[in-house]
Amino acid sequence: MPPQVDTRQLSLYGACWTAGSLKYLCESDAESITYYETAGERGIIQGDRASRWPDQFPSAEGDVFPSYFVFRYLQANKDMNVVKSISSHPGKTECLALTDGKKVRALLANLTDQEQIVRISCCSGLFRIRSLHSGNFSEAISDYRWTGNSGEKVIKSDDSFSLEPCSVNFIEGWLKHS
Numbered sequence: 104m105p106p107q108v109d110t111r112q113l114s115l116y117g118a119c120w121t122a123g124s125l126k127y128l129c130e131s132d133a134e135s136i137t138y139y140e141t142a143g144e145r146g147i148i149q150g151d152r153a154s155r156w157p158d159q160f161p162s163a164e165g166d167v168f169p170s171y172f173v174f175r176y177l178q179a180n181k182d183m184n185v186v187k188s189i190s191s192h193p194g195k196t197e198c199l200a201l202t203d204g205k206k207v208r209a210l211l212a213n214l215t216d217q218e219q220i221v222r223i224s225c226c227s228g229l230f231r232i233r234s235l236h237s238g239n240f241s242e243a244i245s246d247y248r249w250t251g252n253s254g255e256k257v258i259k260s261d262d263s264f265s266l267e268p269c270s271v272n273f274i275e276g277w278l279k280h281s
Contacts, residue, residue: 212272
């Protein structure tokens with residue numbers, strides 16, 4: 104297997120890392136960012152053929168890699184603006200926040216192998232959260248249309264809540280105005 108192929112692309116950690124790195128690059132006003140290929144072992148989906156190195160890179164034809172869902176979420180919210188976010192525990196949890204002045208959309212990643220208790224302060228009222236984690240991983244990677252809606256939670260904006268270990272969380276709410 105070539106050294107450019109990274110098996111972490113198959114993992115939740117790969118998706119968390121992607122979300123965290125996108126946060127810092129987007130907040131630094133990068134004009135252009137290139138990640139991965141589209142299909143294949145260096146892509147965000149396996150594509151129409153199985154892995155060429157199944158012992159080292161175990162993916163099947165049609166598999167969706169977890170980072171695909173990070174890019175799909177950003178694409179769905181491409182008309183929103185990046186808002187700088189600050190984590191009290193950078194490297195453990197990272198958040199890429201977007202707004203249009205009314206709504207908030209955020210990617211919240213738990214980069215650790217332990218549950219993290221967090222609170223976000225950008226939303227008012229209630230917000231919705233969907234999570235890609237080990238419990239729904241196999242369902243998600245076999246269906247590019249996966250949304251996570253079946254496990255959606257509604258959380259009060261002032262409440263703390265837990266993030267599954269090594270998870271990417273998709274948040275939707277209304278912007279809190281000071």
